[in-house]
Amino acid sequence: MSSSIAAITTGTGGVITTADNSGNLNLVSGTTTIVAVTSAGAAVTGTLSSTTGVTLATSSGNVGIGTASPGAALDVSKGATGTVAMKVRNTTSGTGNSAQLSIGMDNDADNLYLKAFSSTFTTAGMNVAAGALINGEGPGGLSVAATQAPIRFYTNGSAAADERMRIDTSGNVGIGTSSGTRKLNVYGGATSTRTMTVTSNASEGLEVGVNASNIATVNSAAGGAIIFTQADTERMRIDSSGRIILQRTAAVNAATLVCSATQNTRAISFVNNNNNNEVGYIFLVNDGVTTQYSTSSDYRLKEAIAPMTGALAKVALLKPCTFKWKINGSDGQGFIAHELQAVVPNCVSGEKDAVNAEGKPVHQGIDTSFLVATLTAAIQELKGIIDTQAAQITALNAKVGI
DSSP: OOSOEEEEEETTEEEEEETTOOOOEEEEETTEEEEEEETTEEEEOSEEEOTTSEEEETTTTEEEESOSSOOSSEEEOOOSTTEEEEEEEOOTTSSSOTTEEEEEEOSSTTOEEEEEEOTTOOSOOOOOOTTOOOOOOSTTOOOOOOSSSOEEEESSOSSGGGEEEEEOTTSOEEESOSOOOSSEEEOOOTTOSOOEEEOSSSSOOEEEEEOTTSOEEEEETTSOOEEEEETTEEEEEEOTTSOEEESSSSOSTTOSEEEOOOTTEEEEEEEETTTTEEEEEEEEOTTSSOEEEEEOOOGGGOOSOOOOOSHHHHHHHOOOEEEEOTTTOOEEEEOOHHHHHHHOGGGEESOTTOBOTTSOBOOOEEOGGGGHHHHHHHHHHHHHHHHHHHHHHHHHHHHHTO
């Protein structure tokens, strides 16, 4: 060694000095310098270890805690599960738990946890900086947990306006909203018509949204059919031409609404929501070629049944007429709704001169099938008159010898 050293004790500490006051101190093993201390600092060659489990691999610059062969800039190894391997915390509050970040292994040795919290649970918790990647590649996957607050996802910052998604403490997921009330809530803005898209490529997909008038929209972006299935069996579709097709896959004769059913069954049923009673249906007759339009008429629905009278007088009050339709000038024949309503009310729906909230006409309608009973009774009454008159004529002819 080029110079000797001396140890000097001063107070509670000590000083090691070199005899030549050069400030250089080398620790040598054989001919290899392990530690070199100069006025510029200290340099370590090889591996520096301590009995407390800290290893400095000077050839790579890696630091190991709990491992003698660190494979990263900082390699922390903790053999036991269910324990914290590394903890970073701010103890300025004196509680020992404020603003704490813990990294460790849970009770499953394949799972690593990263936990951030404060002692008062009033802060946002863990913050992952821009460009960071959280990746769970092991068999245990990746678990994210927040025990007393929502899990929030931000872009472009961490202000309230930067929040893009959250999972609240009830398990509701909100995208574009911080106050979701359903398991999945998607908010696209006040004027968004395409809030959510399900697609298999960049140009096709199903788009769901709500427009500025608060009207829900479902759109086939590529203009294809929208198909509804049950247990992988198609039940309904809206085809590319806007036709609604029930219980089959293709329209017939370009009809706007196509309903398929087997023979001797109801294709469409109409139900009164006030009492859940069926009030009519469209029926496929068993002959396989005809359709029946039925309204409720079962005797079990009726009481105080009596023969109709005065039908001929009612028919005499009817005012059948011819007319031209205003929309195109074509010829028509039939009745004027309010005039028919005055004679046979159940043939007509709506009220004369009715308008909606916007002042637009609510037109009356007629179902002339309800005239059948009146016309039938009138014919029977007329037949009775004719039969009586025929009998009288026969009697008169007998008197005069005809």
